[in-house]
Amino acid sequence: MNNPRPAGLPEIHSESWDRLSRYCSVCGIELVEQFGWGYEGLVYSTVSKSAIKAFRHRELYENELKVYLRLRDHAVKAAHEFAVPRLISWNDEFLVIEMTIVSPPFILDFAGAYLDKRPPFDDEQLQEWEEQKMEQFEDRWPIVRSALSFFKGHGIYLNDVKPGNVTFGDEDSWGSDASGRS
Numbered sequence: 001m002n003n004p005r006p007a008g009l010p011e012i013h014s015e016s017w018d019r020l021s022r023y024c025s026v027c028g029i030e031l032v033e034q035f036g037w038g039y040e041g042l043v044y045s046t047v048s049k050s051a052i053k054a055f056r057h058r059e060l061y062e063n064e065l066k067v068y069l070r071l072r073d074h075a076v077k078a079a080h081e082f083a084v085p086r087l088i089s090w091n092d093e094f095l096v097i098e099m100t101i102v103s104p105p106f107i108l109d110f111a112g113a114y115l116d117k118r119p120p121f122d123d124e125q126l127q128e129w130e131e132q133k134m135e136q137f138e139d140r141w142p143i144v145r146s147a148l149s150f151f152k153g154h155g156i157y158l159n160d161v162k163p164g165n166v167t168f169g170d171e172d173s174w175g176s177d178a179s180g181r182s
Contacts, residue, residue, distance in 0.1 A: 003031045012056065016041045016095070020054035023094040036164075040064075040111045045101060050088055054096045060111040061095040067110035067156055068097060074154050079147040082107040082166070104169030107147060112159040119159055136163055 003021050020042060024031060029052070035043040041055040055061035068087040076084055083102035090097045102108065121129065134141045144166055151158055 006034060010037065013037060013042050016054040016056050019094040020044065020052060020096060023052070023054070023091055023096045026094075040109075041095075046098075049101060050098050051085065051101050052096055052098045054094070055111070058095060061092075061097070063113065063115075064109075064111040065090050065097055066115055067113050068099065070115065070154060070156060076154065079107055079150040081105050081143070082147050084108070104167045107151075107158070107166050109160050109165040110156070110158070113151075114157040114159060116155045118157055133161060137166070140168065 003024050005017055005021070009017055020031075023029070024046075030047045031052070032045045032047055035045055035051060037043065039056070040060050041053055043051055043053045045051055053064070055064070065087075068085075068090075071084060072087050077086060078084055083104075083106040085099040085102050085106070085108055088098040088100060119126075133144065137144050144161065147166070148158055148161065
């Protein structure tokens with residue numbers, strides 16, 4: 001499959017794009033549209049209704065893969081009311097993970113998660129983090145916190161908790177990141 005390099009792709013993602021493109025070529029996958037990009041890498045949808053994330057760094061790829069494998073092994077498809085993408089395939093050479101596409105409400109983006117250990121923050125940092133999340137999620141913070149507790153029950157401590165990664169489906173009314181960046 002020939003997936004042309006998108007115009008305006010940030011230079012920091014050129015290697016991720018090249019690996020993603022090679023993976024798609026090897027697997028016969030055609031990309032449809034860009035879902036987002038951020039520090040970790042790029043995310044695209046495919047004609048087969050999946051999402052493929054290409055990572056910039058092996059460490060983030062390996063961490064997110066471990067989380068997806070844990071979720072698969074524990075048969076997790078949702079965290080309370082939030083859908084969770086399911087692992088379809090992965091490739092260690094190309095640093096890509098293919099997953100199902102989920103509709104809101106959902107929780108995603110696990111590259112910054114901690115497995116089997118709490119994030120290395122002191123009490124003051126944790127308090128500041130919680131206050132920031134309360135501000136971001138307003139009256140929905142208790143719902144998000146409950147979902148985070150669900151993940152903790154599986155040994156997964158989410159770190160990149162923000163609107164966009166935790167989506168209710170009506171974000172226009174409460175401040176989503178319209179850029180699509182993750």
